[in-house]
Amino acid sequence: MKKITTLLLVSIFGGAITLGSYKLFIEKPNYAVVTEDAGHGYFNTSYSPTSAKGSGINEVDFTIAAQNTVNSVVHVKNVTMSSGPTTIMEFLYGSGGSQRPQVGTGSGVIISPDGYIVTNNHVIANANQLQVTLNNNKTYTAELVGTDPNSDIALLKIEAKDKLPYLAFGDSNNAKIGEWVLAVGNPFNLTSTVTAGIVSAKARDLGGMTNQSFIQTDAAVNPGNSGGALVNTNGDLIGINTAITSQTGSYVGYSFAVPSNIAKKVVEDIMEYGNVQKGILGINTVRSSTPYAIENGINEVDGVYITSVEEDSGAFDAKLQEGDILKKVDDIVVHKFPDLVGYISTKRPGDEIKVTIDRAGKMMEVPVILKERQTLVVPVMGLEVKNLNKEDQKKFKTKNGVKIVGVPESFRGYGLEGKVLLSVDNKEINDISDAKNLFGNISKYGKTSITMINEKGERERIIFQ
Missing domain, CATH: 2.30.42.10 (PDZ domain)
Structure with a gap:
């Protein structure tokens, strides 16, 4: 009995020595220091949730958006007739000369169950005949309802016996830079093809092309995609694919789409008025990269610097002045001219907007009624x-x-x-x-x-x- 008691005491004593040695010599202390500093506390931490799947594209489901979109995107064939000599004798002597069909192709988006289709103006320009092929390979003759070369939007109509799948316009103002998007079209005469990317920039100006504002994306767009759909992961139509920037004519990393809010307004105007009703603010500005802008410091302005106001315009009636810096229109923050153009393009004559300007350092909100171009x-x-x-x-x-x-x-x-x-x-x-x-x-x-x-x-x- 004494031996058992002695062994038990030795074991307890040995364990205590071992635990004490670990605490004293091996374990590092972890202190929480609290001070009475009245300043802000900074924490090197993150509360971002971590997914077991990993981050990025693995968490995005494109399948529903693609499924809802592909059947609403169509192939558009533009047949034009060109006349000219077909033989060397006709070329030399000018006799004869026959008309030959030339075929151009692009894409379009069905926007109503009764067959209205939006596409690009350059897809259907100078057409003698228009044909539309659905994703189920049914082909229809299309009628041109109207066009707006300035926004590069055209409206077509086909007559089908059954109701057609279609896409509803989304709100392109809600598109976010970095948001995943899908480009759906008919590149290289293929049936509806889906590519994915992100919104790279908004209110992008293509310089001498048009006085227009585009959504820039890195979703692959190639010849034949023009007039196709740019949709978000919910399947909302937020743009009409229009252009790429390339020296070869093929996709090299960037593409551009007409924002859906502009396309929707153009389509509604064509259907209701037969032409596009353009509301004009009535101000003039200079491009930030010009020598005049650089010499006068205008290129460093955050907003739109007003260099002059057109007589009898909405801006003239609202008493906007040269030197005012336009900072905001309604709820849209304006950093550069395309921000302003993109929003005004969605408005009609008679619409009232609220313009926030910086006048000599004082912020002012001014109501402006847009007018027709004078x-x-x-x-x-x-x-x-x-x-x-x-x-x-x-x-x-x-x-x-x-x-x-x-x-x-x-x-x-x-x-x-x-x-x-x-x-x-x-x-x-x-x-x-x-x-x-x-x-x-x-x-x-x-x-x-x-x-x-x-x-x-x-x-x-x-x-x-």
Whole structure:
């Protein structure tokens, strides 16, 4: 009994020595230091949840969006007729010359069950015949409802017996940079093909292409994708694929889509009015990369610097001024001009917007009612003309005509500026739309006569050759 007790005491004593040695010599202390510092606490930690699947693309499910999209994207065939010599004899002597069909292809998106299809204007330009092939290989003859070359959007219509699968427009303003998107189209004459990428940038300006604002994505887009769908992972249509930047004509990393809010507005205008109703703010600015902008520090401005305000515009009525910096329009923050253009393109004449401006360091919110464009530059001669307001009509004693407010250098010796243009080749002008059409029909090589009136009521007629 004494031996057992002795062994037990030795074991307990040995264990105590072992535990004490570990605590004293091996285990490192872990202290939590608390101070009474009144400053902010900084924690080198993260509360981001970790997925057992891993992060990134493995967590994104594209299958539902793809399944809902592919049947709503169609193949568009554009048949145009070109005439020219087909043999060497016809080429040399000019006899004969037959018309030959040329075929262009692209994509389109069904946006209603009764067969309305949105595509790019450049896909259907100059078409003599349009054909649409669905993903189930059924082919229909399509009718061109209307186009808007400025936004590169066109609307087609096919007649099908059954209701068609379609995509509803989403809100492109809600698209986020870094968000996963799918591009669906018919590249290389294949049936609906899906590629994935992210939104690389918003309100992207393509420079000399158009005065337009695009969504930039790195989803692969190739010839034939034009007019196809850009959708988010919910299957919402947030853009119409339009262009790529490439020296070879094939995809090299970036593609561009017309935002769905712009495409939707264009489609609705074509269906309701037959043309696009464009609301104009009425301000002018300069590109940030120009020498003038650099010399005057405008290139460093966060927002849109107003260099001038157009007379009789919404901005003119709201008393916006040169030197104002436009920072926000409604809920859209404006960092650069395409931010503004992209939002205004979704509005119509008569719509009211709230513009936030920085005027000499003071922030102001100003309501502005958008108007129709009052000025434009006519084709061929390049004159800038403006619709007559009531003051102009009273001063020149005429209700018809357009006022010449800008003259290119080649015509400055004729005394045109400030006068009212009444007619071109004896055809009456009522507004800037008439002026655009009439000047667009004149020949660069023939004679053109214009009739004007000055402030004294004297009529002048000038013939240009």
